[in-house]
Amino acid sequence: MRPSRKQLIKNLAFYLGGDQPFVSWLERIRSVFGAFLGLLLVITTAKFLGELGGTDEWLMASLGASALLVFALPQSPMAQPWAVIAGNTLSALAGISIFRFVNDPLLAMPLAASLSILGMFALRCLHPPAAAVALIVVLSQINHYQYAFFPVMVDSILLILAGTIYSNLTGKPYPNRPN
Incomplete structure (x- = not known):
């Protein structure tokens, strides 16, 4: 039996984002504005702290992905404070360690990301952007452990x-409270 045109369109739509839940325009604007304000605050503060401390690295590149989770999906377990802070910091530590001990970048990159995922499972702090932190460390050839604490942990x-203040001011409780 041949599927109907309507069924083909429905199947195709699923693979083109049709499985995404509807989000009101008000919520979209709230999330986007929050991410903008939050990132602006973090970037400005991190730049100031970096200049104050004489540090060249004052920003982690995956921060935008973390902001998406914190501001657009604040109820997600992967957007909770422990997941964001511990996941990013642990992944930076894993990436730095692998970079220091594995000389082949083709091996170091997947090893750093996969070990960061293993560590996040072990510490119950799964945060998808954190796996990118491990890759960024290897790609950027960062070999000093200070990077894991500033900028990664501080950012x-x-x-x-920023997410806590903004979300609570705009009626979205964050972080999740235990039942």
Whole structure:
């Protein structure tokens, strides 16, 4: 039996985002504006702290992906403070360690990302953008452990603080409260 045109369109739509839940325009604007304000705060503060401390690295590149989770999906377990802060910091530590001990980048990159995922499973802090932190560390050839604490951990904390304030001011409880 041949599927109807309507069924083919429905199947195709599923693979082109048809499985995404509807989000009102008000919620979209709330999320986008929050991400903008939160990232602006984090970037400005991190740049100031970097200049104050004489540090060249003051921003982690995956922060935008973390902001999406914190501001657009604040109820997700992967957007909770422990997941964001510990996931990003642990992944930076894993990436730095692998970079220091594995000389082949083709092996170091997947090893750093996969070990960061293993660590996040172990510490119950799954945060998808954090796996990118491990890759970024290897690609950027960062070999000093200070990077895991500044900018990675500090940026993560600042993002969580901004997300907490913004979400609660706009009627979205964050972080999740235990039942």
